[in-house]
Every structure is written in C-alpha cells, then in structure tokens.
Amino acid sequence: MTLDAAKIRKDFPILFQEVNDEPLVYLDNAATSQKPAAVLDALRHYYETDNANVHRGVHTLAERATADYEAAREKLRGFIQARSTKEILFTRGTTTGLNWVARSYGDANVNEGDEIVISYMEHHSNVIPWQQLAKRKKAILKYIELTPEGFLDVEDAKKKITAKTKIVSLTQASNVLGVVNPIREVAKFSHAAGAILVVDGEQSAPHMPIDVQTMDADFFAFSGHKMCGPTGIGVLYGKQSLLEEMEPIEFGGEMIDFVHLQDSTWKELPWKFEAGTPNIAGAITLGAAVDYLTAIGLEEIHQYETELVSYVLPKLQAIEGLTVYGPQETKQHTGVISFNLAGLHPHDLATALDMEGVAVRAGHHCAQPLLTYLGLSAACRASFYFYNTKDDADRLVAAILAAKEFFQHGSLEVR
Amino acid sequence: MALSKLDNLYRQVILDHSSHPHHHGLLDGSTNQIEMNNPTCGDVIQLQLLVKAGVIEDLRFDGSGCSISTASASMMTDAVIGKKVEDALTLSEEFSQMVQGNEKEDLDELGDAAMLSGVAKFPARIKCATLAWKALDQALTEKQETTVAKQLHCED
Numbered sequence: 391m392t393l394d395a396a397k398i399r400k401d402f403p404i405l406f407q408e409v410n411d412e413p414l415v416y417l418d419n420a421a422t423s424q425k426p427a428a429v430l431d432a433l434r435h436y437y438e439t440d441n442a443n444v445h446r447g448v449h450t451l452a453e454r455a456t457a458d459y460e461a462a463r464e465k466l467r468g469f470i471q472a473r474s475t476k477e478i479l480f481t482r483g484t485t486t487g488l489n490w491v492a493r494s495y496g497d498a499n500v501n502e503g504d505e506i507v508i509s510y511m512e513h514h515s516n517v518i519p520w521q522q523l524a525k526r527k528k529a530i531l532k533y534i535e536l537t538p539e540g541f542l543d544v545e546d547a548k549k550k551i552t553a554k555t556k557i558v559s560l561t562q563a564s565n566v567l568g569v570v571n572p573i574r575e576v577a578k579f580s581h582a583a584g585a586i587l588v589v590d591g592e593q594s595a596p597h598m599p600i601d602v603q604t605m606d607a608d609f610f611a612f613s614g615h616k617m618c619g620p621t622g623i624g625v626l627y628g629k630q631s632l633l634e635e636m637e638p639i640e641f642g643g644e645m646i647d648f649v650h651l652q653d654s655t656w657k658e659l660p661w662k663f664e665a666g667t668p669n670i671a672g673a674i675t676l677g678a679a680v681d682y683l684t685a686i687g688l689e690e691i692h693q694y695e696t697e698l699v700s701y702v703l704p705k706l707q708a709i710e711g712l713t714v715y716g717p718q719e720t721k722q723h724t725g726v727i728s729f730n731l732a733g734l735h736p737h738d739l740a741t742a743l744d745m746e747g748v749a750v751r752a753g754h755h756c757a758q759p760l761l762t763y764l765g766l767s768a769a770c771r772a773s774f775y776f777y778n779t780k781d782d783a784d785r786l787v788a789a790i791l792a793a794k795e796f797f798q799h800g801s802l803e804v805r
Numbered sequence: 806m807a808l809s810k811l812d813n814l815y816r817q818v819i820l821d822h823s824s825h826p827h828h829h830g831l832l833d834g835s836t837n838q839i840e841m842n843n844p845t846c847g848d849v850i851q852l853q854l855l856v857k858a859g860v861i862e863d864l865r866f867d868g869s870g871c872s873i874s875t876a877s878a879s880m881m882t883d884a885v886i887g888k889k890v891e892d893a894l895t896l897s898e899e900f901s902q903m904v905q906g907n908e909k910e911d912l913d914e915l916g917d918a919a920m921l922s923g924v925a926k927f928p929a930r931i932k933c934a935t936l937a938w939k940a941l942d943q944a945l946t947e948k949q950e951t952t953v954a955k956q957l958h959c960e961d
C-alpha cells in the first residue's frame with residue numbers, strides 16, 4: 391500500500407474508543423471527517439496565544455491573528471492552485487459558497503427564460519439555491535441525466551447546455567454514487583455555450599489534488615470539516631474577473647472602505663465578501679489541516695483510497711443480496727460506497743452495524759432527487775478516508791454478514 | 806457476539822409484526838385518512854380509519870418503512886381498534902413517553918406495542934417507532950376525510 395494508514399490512524403485520537411463495547415470503525419467520512427491532533431493543537435494554540443480580532447487592532451495580538459488568518463488564506467490558495475488569494479473567500483462551508491454564487495452572480499446575470507443546468511446527482515445544497523434563483527428570475531432549471539452505471543451522461547450534458555444556459559453547476563464527486571465527473575470537459579462546452587461552471591468540491595477536495603485553473607472552474611466551493619478541518623469554515627473560490635464584478639451578499643464591518651450616511655464603498659477582494667468578524671480560529675485551523683494533508687500528499691491519499699476500494703468493493707459485491715449503487719468497477723469509484731441489503735431497511739442495517747462499532751450513514755444523503763431517480767427511498771453508505779485500514783474494511787464486511795445472519799434468524803425475509 | 810445487543814431492540818415479536826404486519830392494506834369507506842412521511846429517512850405511512858360514534862371501529866395502514874416503523878404501525882392497529890378516540894389518544898401519549906424512556910407502571914393496554922420500550926436505548930430510532938402514532942394523533946384530532954400529507958419534522 392502507498393501510505394501507512396496504521397501509523398496515520400494514531401494521529402486521530404477519536405478513533406481510539408469503543409462504541410457499544412466494540413472498537414470504533416468510523417466509515418461516515420462523507421458526512422464529516424475526523425480531526426488529527428495537529429489540527430486540534432492548532433485550534434488550542436490560536437486561542438491560547440494569539441486570539442484577537444483581525445484587521446482591526448494595532449496591538450501585537452491583533453497583528454498576529456491577522457497575519458495567521460491571511461497566512462491560512464495563502465495555504466488554501468495553494469491547496470487548490472488558485473492564481474491569487476483575492477480569489478479565496480472564507481465562508482461557512484460549501485452550502486454558503488453555493489448560495490453566494492446563486493444570490494450574487496445569479497441575480498445579476500440570470501434573466502427570465504434563461505437556463506440553469508445541474509445534474510440528478512447533486513446534493514441538496516447544489517439544488518435548492520438554483521431552484522430559488524430560477525423562481526426569482528423565472529428561469530428554467532434543467533437536470534443532466536445519468537448513465538445506467540451512475541455516471542454523468544456527458545452526451546446529455548452537451549444537449550442540455552445551450553446558448554440560453556447561463557450557469558452550469560455540478561459536483562466534482564458524488565456523495566452517493568462514488569463517481570468523479572469530467573469537470574474539465576464540461577467546463578469546455580459550458581464556456582463554449584457562454585455559460586459559467588460552478589463546481590461543488592465538497593467530496594473531491596479532501597480526497598484528490600485540486601487544480602482550479604486546469605479544470606477551468608469559474609467557482610469552486612468546499613468545506614473544511616470533510617478535510618480534517620473544523621466545522622463552520624469553508625472556501626469559495628471564484629475567478630478574480632467574476633468576483634470583481636459581483637456584489638457582496640452581506641454587509642457590515644470589515645468589508646468596507648468608507649461609510650457615508652447614505653452610501654458606502656467596499657474593500658477590495660477578497661475582503662469585500664467577508665462582512666463581520668470572520669471565523670478566525672476556523673480559518674487558521676483549516677490552514678493547519680491543509681498542512682497536515684499536504685504533508686501526507688493528496689495524490690498519495692487518492693491512490694491509497696483507490697486501493698482500499700479495490701480491496702473492499704469486491705467483498706461487498708460478493709455478499710448475497712447486497713446491491714452496490716453506482717459503478718461496479720473499483721477503478722472508477724471513490725471511497726464512497728452506497729448499498730442496500732435485500733429485504734432489510736437501511737436503518738435497520740445501520741443500527742445493526744452500529745452495535746458492531748461500525749459507523750455508517752443511512753438515509754437519503756441529502757440527495758432526494760437522486761434517490762428518486764434511482765427509485766430508492768433510502769440507502770446505507772460507507773465512506774472511507776485515508777486513516778481507514780483494510781482491517782476497517784474487514785470489520786464492515788463481517789458486521790454486514792452478522793446483521794444478515796441476525797435478521798435471517800428472526801423472521802424477516804432477508805434473501 | 807455484540808449483535809446480541811440487538812435483541813433488546815428487535816425482539817422476536819417485533820420481527821414477526823414487521824414481516825407479517827396486521828391490518829395492512831386498504832380500507833373501504835374510511836372516515837379519516839392521513840399520509841405522513843419522515844422526510845429525513847424517506848419512510849411513508851398511510852392510515853385509514855373508520856370512526857363511528859367516537860369509537861375506532863377499523864384501522865388499516867400502508868406505506869414503506871424500516872422494520873421498527875412497520876412493526877410499530879402493526880402493533881398500534883392491534884392496540885387501538887375498538888377503542889374510544891380519547892382512549893386511543895391517551896395510549897398514544899403513553900407510547901410516546903415509553904419510547905423516550907419515561908416508563909409507566911402499567912403498559913398492558915399497549916399490548917404488543919409495549920415490546921417497543923427497548924427503542925428508548927436507541928435514540929436514533931425513536932422517530933421510527935413514533936411515526937405511526939403521530940399519524941394516528943393527527944388523523945384523530947384533525948378529522949380529515951380525504952388524505953392529507955403531513956411531514957414528521959425530525960433529523961436522522
């Protein structure tokens with residue numbers, strides 16, 4: 391294996407506990423990741439030594455806090471290969487980022503009869519802001535179909551994106567199907583049609599190297615909490631030329647140059663979007679998470695997860711009655727694996743796995759349009775990260791088999 | 806094996822009700838109907854009641870859900886058919902207290918539904934057990950003659 395997960399695990403204090411008298415196996419990383427000690431230390435260090443408001447005081451602590459906050463912005467710029475820190479806006483997370491784009495860019499550029507194009511595999515946070523924009527503007531929201539294997543149907547995307555399309559918004563990696571979308575290719579024909587491309591990077595940024603310039607995304611949103619950082623902090627990347635033209639969504643302190651009685655002027659990028667005291671501790675701690683991930687290497691993380699998936703996916707597919715959704719080929723799969731066991735509701739299965747110490751998610755995964763499209767009401771999802779091991783994978787498989795056995799001994803008809 | 810802990814939740818009676826639910830299907834000529842879903846988990850239940858002179862003469866349910874919600878609905882029909890509306894509402898309150906761990910001395914009136922007391926130790930599953938009873942409450946108190954869709958607001 392490319393990376394020593396057994397050693398890396400030791401960086402994550404939370405993993406060393408028993409849940410329901412069994413050692414914890416945490417496989418809900420697509421919901422949120424765990425945090426390494428280095429990240430927790432950074433949070434504590436900030437509050438113990440540097441805490442002050444940013445861009446305000448002239449005293450030493452304020453200067454240190456400001457310098458650290460802006461240093462974190464630079465780390466995030468490097469993390470996604472943006473051209474400039476002017477393009478890195480700190481947000482509350484992906485949801486906030488996508489809402490800002492819809493409110494600010496969307497309201498200024500989408501008119502009656504225009505089209506917004508998304509896909510059937512989007513998370514609710516990449517659906518509802520566009521629905522609302524479409525309603526405000528009497529625009530049309532269109533959905534790109536998926537292939538039978540669960541990939542984005544690129545031919546359909548080419549048809550759906552027309553000269554009327556102003557915005558295309560797509561997830562780079564699905565939080566249910568475990569597929570990665572061909573963003574660069576979609577960017578090409580979106581731009582050719584005169585549309586911009588917004589990318590939901592929530593499930594990709596934690597797991598693979600990101601280069602927003604090469605993929606040619608106009609906006610790219612992601613959250614800190616799925617990449618070893620804290621909750622409540624995320625990034626919206628936007629091309630400088632677009633951000634310059636956009637109006638802020640929130641107004642108040644920190645984002646202004648001059649305030650007159652009837653009018654005010656905004657600071658330059660990126661601060662014009664960051665009204666009020668920002669999540670300083672969150673940004674600095676996320677910077678520490680970036681340091682941690684880059685020291686391991688995003689390419690290494692990606693490769694390791696692919697190996698882990700090629701180990702576990704065939705074992706899951708071999709369980710009689712178990713259906714894996716999305717592609718069946720391991721090479722095309724991220725660490726997100728959704729499945730159901732015939733005759734057993736995913737909630738019952740998730741409860742049984744929890745009794746075995748294995749944490750998975752069951753439900754609609756904030757993707758109701760996708761589940762409806764697949765004809766499902768709910769599914770179980772196991773999602774791996776680089777600190778998961780083959781041993782965790784074995785525990786998952788064993789727990790599923792034990793659950794199946796348990797419910798077969800009852801009178802439930804598990805086939 | 807750790808799964809023996811599951812026995813506290815999935816007693817045999819519960820598994821029996823979920824695989825062979827009682828009063829499942831549709832009713833001719835109901836007086837009250839309701840459809841309720843739990844948007845976070847996708848469970849849906851439809852209830853049809855025949856209420857005459859303040860008594861629940863018949864009750865049937867349909868829908869899709871996990872074994873806990875199906876068993877709970879089945880047990881509920883057994884517990885409330887033939888009961889006065891007020892008594893059914895009292896039972897519903899008792900059931901709700903029971904699954905939250907506030908056990909009362911006397912659960913006999915709940916019948917098999919009392920077997921769901923173990924749910925109290927599985928907080929994430931309490932909503933599964935209460936879905937049918939919440940639907941019953943609303944169907945009885947809001948007296949709808951046609952089906953109305955309601956949402957049970959909760960997080961999973």
Ligand SMILES: Cc1ncc(COP(=O)(O)O)c(C=O)c1O
Pocket residue numbers: 420421482483484485486513515516561563564565590592593613756
């Ligand atoms: C693909 C995808 N997009 C967006 C989000 C929303 O992210 P957040 O809740 O961090 O704002 C999620 C979270 O689960 C997700 O998986």
